[in-house]
Amino acid sequence: MNRPEMKIERLYPSWGQAFSPEKVLFEHQTEHQHLVIFKNQQWGKVMMLDGVVQTTEKDEFIYHEMMTHVPMFSHHNPQKVLIIGGGDGGILREVLKHQSVKHVTQVEIDQAVIDMCIKYLPNHSAGAFTDERVDVVIDDGVNYVSRCSQKFDVIISDSTDPIGPGESLFTSEFYHGVQSCLADDGVFVAQNGVSFMQLDEVITTHKRLSPCFKDVGFYAAAVPTYVGGIMTFAWASQNPTLRQFDLSQLEHKIQQAAIKTQYHTAAIHQASFALPRYILTALGTSV
Ligand code: SAM
Numbered sequence: 157m158n159r160p161e162m163k164i165e166r167l168y169p170s171w172g173q174a175f176s177p178e179k180v181l182f183e184h185q186t187e188h189q190h191l192v193i194f195k196n197q198q199w200g201k202v203m204m205l206d207g208v209v210q211t212t213e214k215d216e217f218i219y220h221e222m223m224t225h226v227p228m229f230s231h232h233n234p235q236k237v238l239i240i241g242g243g244d245g246g247i248l249r250e251v252l253k254h255q256s257v258k259h260v261t262q263v264e265i266d267q268a269v270i271d272m273c274i275k276y277l278p279n280h281s282a283g284a285f286t287d288e289r290v291d292v293v294i295d296d297g298v299n300y301v302s303r304c305s306q307k308f309d310v311i312i313s314d315s316t317d318p319i320g321p322g323e324s325l326f327t328s329e330f331y332h333g334v335q336s337c338l339a340d341d342g343v344f345v346a347q348n349g350v351s352f353m354q355l356d357e358v359i360t361t362h363k364r365l366s367p368c369f370k371d372v373g374f375y376a377a378a379v380p381t382y383v384g385g386i387m388t389f390a391w392a393s394q395n396p397t398l399r400q401f402d403l404s405q406l407e408h409k410i411q412q413a414a415i416k417t418q419y420h421t422a423a424i425h426q427a428s429f430a431l432p433r434y435i436l437t438a439l440g441t442s443v
Contacts, residue, residue: 243269245281301333
């Protein structure tokens, strides 16, 4: 039996990565994007949207732990959380591990991503979508934050890249909406691309977030299937002290929370804010 054709990620015009699918589990053009989930010998099950790798069973823990536990452990008592995107449920799974969380609203544009990930990538959400603390809203995240009158302690934008439906989640309009529904001592974080390959995304996000927030920065982690080096995460809040923490206090807080992680630790948390010189130079800053 001949193997299905290679799945090639063409995020960049002259360079990419290729996966040999053992089996294509689902492939469909949804109302918003092309969705494919396939099995690969190296990475387990892989989901791509519009030809771009979104998540794999093998390395998802790195991204989902860093997008979630860095803001959640930086906030003194995160009770109300807003997730934008995140249709695979990995962020939701990690957020719900925090005992302080009373309610999570997840705003995802594409119901098909949620449905197919529950079916084919069940360990990503691990039942999180059935948790009584969760409300799922199917909408464009920019519409939701522009109309929202609630205030959230932590807002996590787990979007696709700024092409197609994800584009609206990298706009000044979206960031103004986030500013209006983030609590005074709240934290906003967002997926912000692989800086070595998408440095313009870091520069643009910094420029667009700065008018809305007193403290804007980035932290990073290497996620193997987001090829090209470290993945940067945008950080924004009105309180710069949220990013200044005592390592031993953070270690104690993490120990108290007793949340099982495979990547996030207090030292990794702290070190993730140390950015390479080329990013600092691009941002016109020294720290
Ligand atoms: N970890 C991935 C990454 O770093 O690229 C993101 C994974 S997650 C599957 C991305 C989610 O964002 C998808 O479920 C997609 O449907 C959703 N999405 C894209 N644009 C959106 C928008 N404007 N509003 C809400 N959700 C959106």
